[in-house]
Amino acid sequence: MEEKKRVRKKSLNRNIVLFCIFCWLVPITIIYLSMTTSYKDNIQGKLRNMFVEKLRSTDVFISNYLDEAIDAARKPSYEYYLERAWEQYKADGNEGRNDCYMNISSNLRNKFFWDKRFDICAFYLEGEDNPFTYLSSNNYPMGSYMEEVHDAINELRKVDSSYAEVIVVDGRIFIVRNVYTISSYEKFGTLVLELNRKNMFSDITLDEGQFLGLCINDADGLVLKPGFTEEKKRFNLAQEVLEEYSSIYRDKLIIKQDNDYYAYLLEEKHDDYHLGLLLMVDKAVIDAELNHLYSMIYILILIMGPILIFIIYFLKKQITAPISKLVEASREMESGKLGVAIDGEDMPNQQFQYLQNSFNRMSKQVQYLFDYAYDEKLARKDAKILALQAQINPHFLNNTLEIMNWQARMSGDVTLSKMIESLGTVLDYHMDREDKRLIRLSEELRCADAYLYIISMRFGKRLVVEKEIDEDLLQAMVPQLILQPILENAVVHGIETVSTGVIEIKIYHDDKKIYVQVVNTGKPMTEEDKERVKKILSGDPDAIKPVPGKHASLGIRNVNERIKLIYGKRYGLTIEPIAEDKTRSLITIPYTEEDDEAREEIISNIAKLNK
Template sequence: MHTKRKFKVHEWKKIFNRKQFSLKKQLILLISICWLLPIMIIFVNMSSTYQMDMIKKTEDIRMEETKAYTMALSYNINEVIDLTKNLFYDRLIETPWQKYMDGAIDWGEYYDESKKMINIKFDKDWRIDEAFFYLLESPEQIYPCTTGELEVFQGNVKEAAHEVSANPSARVIVKVVDKEIYIFRNIYAIHGYKKIATMVIKLNTQELLNRMNSSDEYDLVFYINKGEENITYDRETKDCEQKKEILEVVKYNFKREGNIIKQYQLTDREKQYQGFVYQKAYDDYNLCSILIIDRTELFVVFKTLVNLVEGLLIVVIPILAIFILMFKKNFTFPIEHMVEAFKEIKEGNMGIQIPRDRDTMPNQEFIYLVDSFNEMSTKIKYLFNYAYNEEIARKDAQIIALQSQINPHFLNNTLEMMNWQARMAGDVSVSKMIEALSTLLDYTMNRESKRLISLAEEIRCADAYLYIISMRFGQRLQVEKEIDQSILQTQVPQIILQPLLENAVLHGIESENRGTIWLQVYKKEANIFMEVRNTGKKLTKEKEEKIASILNGEQEIKKGRGQHTSLGIRNVNQRIKLIYGDNYGLTIKSCGENITCSTIKIPFEGDIL
């Protein structure tokens, strides 16, 4: 698996490195990204995080609305329940009934007195539609307590009232009967705690719902006390199977767990509608509210934003197309003409000119660039036709002049005659020294005027010089050499090692009257290094800086002892830089305690300037 992944990465690199994209394509891509990417980011964000966040917030709002409707309805029901409790505690029915039982008043006076006392509390309350009571001794005799006509005490309402009357409890009973909210309660006499009557109150259900200011966007349904019926503020719940499905599930749950506070959400099986349910248990009843909405309402805000993004795209894409066309005409086309002209120069067509007409260069900035390019092209042609050959000739003359400064003016024939006489006299040491000196002089005179020779010849000259110096110092001079034999045929500038050896002897060995010289020639990466190390006095930082300025020609060489070697090492450095360039040359630095390193760096089989 790991190998396969590496292969894929390698293949992608090959694809991208095979051909670089043009500036025109890069800029068009960049502009398109800058225009379209923000819109796409907004759209993607809305499609995922923002969409879910908006749905969650909408659901939370709907749930809070459901809670608010529950609290509003329960508040009004509780207020009416408190009024019925006052009937018991204020003895509004018991007092007239006691008078009637004592014979102090007749039936007519009993009813008038009871109705007058109850009507004060009930008749002006907008929540109460109708209210009446009946005595248990004569349940068929109904006593209205409000000004409205008594029309409800029949059918299911009458049956529910008699069920309450048969129950010995004095608790308030809240029921939904025929889609209306009723409150039932048995009235007991405080003295002797005898049940004397049953009170029935019909709430103004529709007005209670109307005052909740519920929206037409959803349906609002209430269940009370696990009843089979509900009250609703909708228009189509009865005819919608999906909504009925939600209500059946809620009714089932409410029957099982109606006595606990609970909130939850549910949808129908087709995911078309969503219900928000909140139920709460009160002292005298349990109330459950269901708010049913079409699920498309959850996406209303999101759809609005999607429409906005689509509108932006409709506007942005034509503008982007116009911008790209203008950009190509005023920017990319002129650049393409200039790139083609540069390619012509690269192919050797010096002096090429770019037309400066309006069709080719549509704006002032590019006209200025074209004029500058044409002028530059003309100058380049002149430099290549005249100045280059002149510069090459100047370099050759300078190299010959530098070499001539260190070529001795001795006659090699004279040395051959001296060598012959030494041999005849039997003086072998003198003969070998003369042979070494002859080799050295023959090499430095360079009768063939070669600019480059083999590394083997350069080392042969260095060996001749070291032999002469070793004869001078004897055992006081130690010479160690380490030469890479594989690079001996490499071409190098002439007379570059001898000046370094002379400098090592003059400033190192002679100052201490003894010492060691190491000669190391080796190849490292694409370069050849020739390193001469010698013992002697410590090379200070100031001395290093002075030597560097001499090598670079920044400091004038003073006459006196050491002038010849200073000229020699400077010439070596300058010749190498003229032949190979400024990245190569000679450096002299301290490389240890009382050890100085002189290092030449040249390219291995490098190109010559």
């Protein structure tokens, strides 16, 4: 069966070829797929987040700029110079018009003309159609102002409100605010300020292929950052996005794209206006790096093809060919040809040359390994079993006990005679004159009964023994002297510690194991006791060192080790509390026929060594 399985497996040469192809194709495929799918999506997602964050930071900057300009437009109402000039003009009539003009012009010039945030400052007196004062820092003609801006300003002048309005006219941003008296709240004029667009966008930097614009309150007027050239495709997508602009949303993001551009529109509601920021990004700039990466992948694939062929040839010569020689020699040795040597030309590298020389040397020693080392290992194992068992075999003279028994009977002391007979049974059992490793369970129980009789004479009514034994197991073969040390441990650590104690002996089995259980009453096990028992059963040498006032517990350790040596590590002895005042000692040994066969094999091996 094993031969068939070996034949079905693929050869090393084929596996190396497949592995090289796999190591070539998989990374290339993964890189290509990740670049074209997840990596590309990840990059685009990060870029989108970066563009959105750029829009949000731009919104903060632009809104702060607009808020400061609106605050500047509100201040003249609270500084009274406009109101005082108007009241003086109202009191003096037309004769004071010139003085009113000089006062208002002078104050507005000081306030706004020299401020780089503003290009135009105009002031309308209530009831007059044309600007009373007009100041322009960029030399924008008043005639052009009247033709292009004046009508839009007049519409706002009709509104009875001091609320500052931000409007866009032909791509230019104006702040319009009706001015009222402080005392009587009477409208006496309208202040108009045009923001300097270049100054407003000066601190906003854009990368190559990016274009920025904004709209205020509606999409009709789009203010472009200088450099936003009127490219048809770009404006078509911009208009498509602006069609969805609405001033009702407090925070909204709109993203669109076509074959050439991405468009991001961020809508934000502010106290005095609704701001829409439009960012256009050229796809060609974004995709340039990805396209370059795709080209590098294609070049890498072309380069890796010849390299793959060379790697396969190299591995075949350096690895598979030498291994084939080693496998062939191993098969010959497996067929029974001991001392097989690998001849022929030298190996292609130092490592396989060493393996060839080592194989040739080791093949000559195989007979020794089979004929000597294996038997020597069994001998060491049996010697350990004998040494362990010898530690609990007492060396008393049984003949002396027979003389003592005869003297007791001559004196008529039946009780003493029975005790001597029981002790003789225990000692004779311990002497193991036939040097048996496995005995019938009935013989083990006979020794245990003799020991319990002696102990019962000592404790009297303090000790109660209960038995429950499966009679089908009386002929079962068990290791010698495994029950009495457990009973002795139960007496020393349990019965001696209480006024009245119970020892329960229960022997039973299931489909695979025989269980020898001893339950004794006594003081509860402490955590220290549990740890000490664990160390004793694990073979810790420090755990069995003599301690004043404590039993060494050598017997339970030897019982556990002998069972594991004979049957294997899955069998043995466990000791644990099962109730507050009860401790259970449980021995497990094999019961099934398969385990019996293994046990007989062990007995047979020991018998060979004894010969």
